[in-house]
Amino acid sequence: MEGWLTYVELKTITKLLDAFCGSVEPSFRNAYFYYDRALKIYATDGCAKIYLNVTKEFLPFDGVASVPIQYLKGIIRDTKLKDDSLVKITVEDKLISFEIQGITLNSKIEKMDTKQIEVSREFTLLSKKEIGSFLNKLDFVSASANEGDVIDFFTFNDNLIFGYLSNYYKLNSIYGNVREEFHREIPFISARHIVKSLNLLKKSSILEFGINKKDIVLRVPGIFIKICSSIPSYNKNLLVTQNSFVEEKEINTKELKKVLSKLYVTFSESNIAYLLLNKGNSYIYKENNNSKISFKLPYSFENQYLITIHTRKIRSILSRMSENLRVYLSPKELVLEEKKNEKRASFLVQEFKKLT
DSSP states (O other): OEEEEEHHHHHHHHHHHHHHHOSSOGGGOEEEEEESSSEEEEEESSSOEEEEEEESOSOOOOSEEEEEHHHHHHHHTTOOOOTTOEEEEEEETTEEEEEETTEEEEEEEEOOOGGGTOOOOOOEEEEEEEHHHHHHHHHHHHTTOOTTOEEEEEEETTEEEEEEEOSSEEEEEEEEEOSOOOEEEEEHHHHHHHHHHHTTSOTTSEEEEEEOSSEEEEEETTEEEEEEOBOOSSOOOOOOOOOSOSEEEEEEOHHHHHHHHHHHHHOSSOOEEEEEEOSSOEEEEEEETTEEEEEEESOOOSSEEEEEEEHHHHHHHHTTSOSEEEEEEOSSEEEEEETTTTEEEEEEOSEEEOOO
């Protein structure tokens, strides 16, 4: 039994699986080939599961062939083939074989029931949008998070919102209108794997977003993804609003981002600094080893606000927003808003002084 893929198809599949499974846990870095009305691949990062349709031009076989993704990366590495060159896949004598440019990779087919990896494809569809929109919103809320954190998917006033909450700040991105009320959280690491893998696809492809009893579900042509999710055990203060602010103005963040880059390079061990918004001029300053460095910023406000910032994280956040942002300030909160892509970042005000 044999079938064929083009070199570019094998390369695309390998890159997608490599990004999806990540590098944190080596035991998850396997591609499972099996037959279910077509040749398919299953893989997981320990939470998220992906199912790929490979080719219908293949005869049925029993069992599952486990192939390390690293082996697939090895056989396509530095291979000088045209994109339409054929890769032969053969199933014979309990082995699955890949033949490419004189290289043969064999892997044993295990006597594993496909029901152990196959799952129901039923889910409640909530939204259909281009992949590019989904990636833009999910990347914004997840890029600055840490291992062990969670990313929230929740609804408010018929809007589906992606959110992240930390000790220093919280982030929201509005994805679109939905009628189903729910709140789920997924591991940060799976959110990053989703962003990195789907980023390899055409941004204009349509992505279906939905939920079932346990998972967040994503589907694009030829790809089905289920992400393990849970319902938060307590009420989180996730929503970023624009209520009860005493100041509001537009700023350009170009100079702020330059300063943050300098601080990030200069102080590699500690990322904590302070943002002082003031009348006349504002400043970012940092104290380290009995020394203090400060940078003047071209922003003026009616009152004084002191905000503790994490330079690496706020740098990551601002790099995913436009340079021209709306600023909202209260004695307790600083909010940055990008209206075009409906992104908001909220930071706690540590000290407030009324100047007028």
